[in-house]
Amino acid sequence: MNYALIIAGGSGNRMGQDIPKQFMHVDNCPIIIHTMMAFQKHPDIQGIAVVCLAGWETVLQSYANQFCITKLKWIFPGGSNGQESIRNGIYGLKEAGCGDDDLVLVHDAVRPLLSQDIISSNIAICQKYGYAITGIKCREAILESEDGFTTNTSIPRDKLIRTQTPQTFRLGNLIAAHEEAKEKGITNSVASCTLMAELGGRQMHIVPGSEKNIKITTVEDLEILKALMKVQPEAWLK
């Protein structure tokens, strides 16, 4: 079985809006529903779990009903950071009876333009190699700055990968990683891929992502999303 685990535990402070960014509407539909629709449409996804910001569970369930997201099976509580939210989600899946060999596609609630191809490739690469990370090559020149205002240090971009989601693992491997993180005192890794890298001993395989698989973090991202959806509504979801 293959399950989507959508991380929607954040309050979206960087957007500076009254409601969390994952619940903001674009094209008459909440961003998180656009995101869930990509998994709803995919024939190889059997269920969707959402790790949800406290207080928004009922809203989420009623939007899912309204937009016919029939694959939504579980809503789990969000954590105090991304790592804890993912941890809540995978332990929730385990308690719900999912097996160690089941695949879990961990995905940001605020990446609504996820294509069917990226989902398919995540499943295929994870089945083959065990650890699948969506990413794209870095095309910009990269500099390092200590204070955010000045710099004299260049970082070669040739080997750099900008990570996206989904990031896909077998449930048993995810649980083992989070157990090891607890033992080692790692509590706030930025993403599943950074946690795996920090722990070591896991070879992750890169699934080609897309510039359209944008993460909505700021008001500027929201404008880009609206523009993309206007030009080619849902085209990249096919």
Ligand SMILES: C[C@](O)(CO)[C@H](O)COP(=O)(O)O
């Ligand atoms: C997981 C992620 O999308 C990979 O690029 C990113 O790390 C999420 O970051 P956020 O700070 O939780 O938005």
